[in-house]
Amino acid sequence: MWPAVEERSLRNILVVEDSPLVLKILEHLFRKESAFQPIFCASLGEAQVMLETSAELFFAAIVDLNLPDAPDGEIVDVVMTYRLPCIVLSGTYNEQRRDQMLLKGVVDYVLKESQHSYEYAFRLLHRLESNSAVKILIAEDSDATRHYIRHVLTPHRYQIIEACDGDEALRILKEQPDIDLLVVDHSMPGISGFDLVKLLRQKMKRHELIILGLSADTKGSLSAKFIKHGADDFLRKPFCSEELNCRVMSTLERRDLLRALKQAAQFDALTSLNNRRAFYEHGQQLFQLARSGGRDLSVAMLDLDFFKRINDEHGHASGDAALIAFSRALSSAFPDALLGRLGGEEFAMISQQDAATLSSTLDQLRSHCANLKYAIGAPPLCFSAGIYHGAPDDLESLLHQADLRLYQAKNQGRGRNCWQ
Numbered sequence: 001m002w003p004a005v006e007e008r009s010l011r012n013i014l015v016v017e018d019s020p021l022v023l024k025i026l027e028h029l030f031r032k033e034s035a036f037q038p039i040f041c042a043s044l045g046e047a048q049v050m051l052e053t054s055a056e057l058f059f060a061a062i063v064d065l066n067l068p069d070a071p072d073g074e075i076v077d078v079v080m081t082y083r084l085p086c087i088v089l090s091g092t093y094n095e096q097r098r099d100q101m102l103l104k105g106v107v108d109y110v111l112k113e114s115q116h117s118y119e120y121a122f123r124l125l126h127r128l129e130s131n132s133a134v135k136i137l138i139a140e141d142s143d144a145t146r147h148y149i150r151h152v153l154t155p156h157r158y159q160i161i162e163a164c165d166g167d168e169a170l171r172i173l174k175e176q177p178d179i180d181l182l183v184v185d186h187s188m189p190g191i192s193g194f195d196l197v198k199l200l201r202q203k204m205k206r207h208e209l210i211i212l213g214l215s216a217d218t219k220g221s222l223s224a225k226f227i228k229h230g231a232d233d234f235l236r237k238p239f240c241s242e243e244l245n246c247r248v249m250s251t252l253e254r255r256d257l258l259r260a261l262k263q264a265a266q267f268d269a270l271t272s273l274n275n276r277r278a279f280y281e282h283g284q285q286l287f288q289l290a291r292s293g294g295r296d297l298s299v300a301m302l303d304l305d306f307f308k309r310i311n312d313e314h315g316h317a318s319g320d321a322a323l324i325a326f327s328r329a330l331s332s333a334f335p336d337a338l339l340g341r342l343g344g345e346e347f348a349m350i351s352q353q354d355a356a357t358l359s360s361t362l363d364q365l366r367s368h369c370a371n372l373k374y375a376i377g378a379p380p381l382c383f384s385a386g387i388y389h390g391a392p393d394d395l396e397s398l399l400h401q402a403d404l405r406l407y408q409a410k411n412q413g414r415g416r417n418c419w420q
Contacts, residue, residue, distance in 0.1 A: 166191030201230030279340025
């Protein structure tokens with residue numbers, strides 16, 4: 001099945017605010033956000049009408065705590081009746097009021113102090129968008145503490161899983177290796193928090209599992225000990241809900257940044273295929289496995305035909321669109337092969353298919369590419385390919401042999417495969 005272009009839908013955000021200055025700031029920030037569409041209301045009455053008629057269309061809400069027709073935060077109760085994640089803005093700090101709001105289950109209580117405050121509210125919106133895919137395991141033997149953590153984290157839309165001791169946590173982690181973050185108590189029945197962290201770090205790296213340690217112990221060295229054993233962060237009990245949320249959000253953001261850096265180092269930014277360096281690294285690993293198993297491999301070099309003409313006559317945006325369209329089609333046609341963009345319009349592939357089978361699939365891909373619509377008025381996409389099948393002795397040598405056959409395909413008129 002050939003890939004379809006996915007369109008990302010806008011997230012509607014209900015904004016209830018009566019201050020012209022704050023509205024101006026929020027409007028400016030929303031203009032820079034392609035993912036969110038604000039719907040502004042200036043009063044509780046306007047917001048009620050909007051929610052009564054269209055609540056299911058909203059993703060989240062940003063509300064002012066003190067409105068002309070709702071001076072005591074009544075807007076929060078109205079919004080949360082519709083189970084919308086609610087970010088509260090307030091011009092004054094009141095610790096009792098803050099605790100009340102957090103107890104209600106709002107996402108956060110943000111002071112209107114500076115530009116940074118509003119940018120933080122948008123950070124929360126972005127995290128809400130991605131948090132539904134984040135799984136958090138709470139390993140804590142205290143029922144009260146475990147339930148408190150769940151209550152604090154639930155408004156942020158995480159998937160929450162609970163374990164009452166270290167042994168249960170280890171079992172869950174084995175059953176669900178896609179858990180993103182572990183909140184683990186220092187002292188638990190069975191496997192202790194320390195031992196669990198040490199055991200997990202032998203198998204899982206920091207970008208694979210985030211670990212946040214907890215303890216009621218007053219020893220100052222405990223946090224350092226926990227982190228030295230492999231935890232990413234540490235909280236001393238009792239802790240406030242805001243601190244827990246900030247620590248969780250910060251560690252997830254660091255994890256996401258690390259993954260983005262790894263993505264940039266391994267994958268071509270335009271096509272998302274392996275870049276040259278990653279292709280060679282993974283290729284060497286495939287060669288070692290094939291060599292130890294006594295299997296031959298096929299290597300192919302592919303090149304888009306007349307690509308310079310596309311750039312010159314239709315613009316570089318059309319050229320980029322051609323590369324993206326071809327890469328998606330190539331990935332769909334060869335889901336089990338190692339693919340890479342080596343530079344410009346040149347691509348490479350390592351496959352376990354024999355040369356004849358590989359050539360047949362490339363012919364099918366060529367027919368599909370001829371019908372791709374990647375830019376208005378642009379010519380049909382076409383490519384040439386050279387294939388070499390043999391013993392996996394040296395990747396560079398096999399690529400050279402495939403490249404020689406690619407030149408033969410070009411010299412014979414393009415739009416064909418050479419593999420004999």
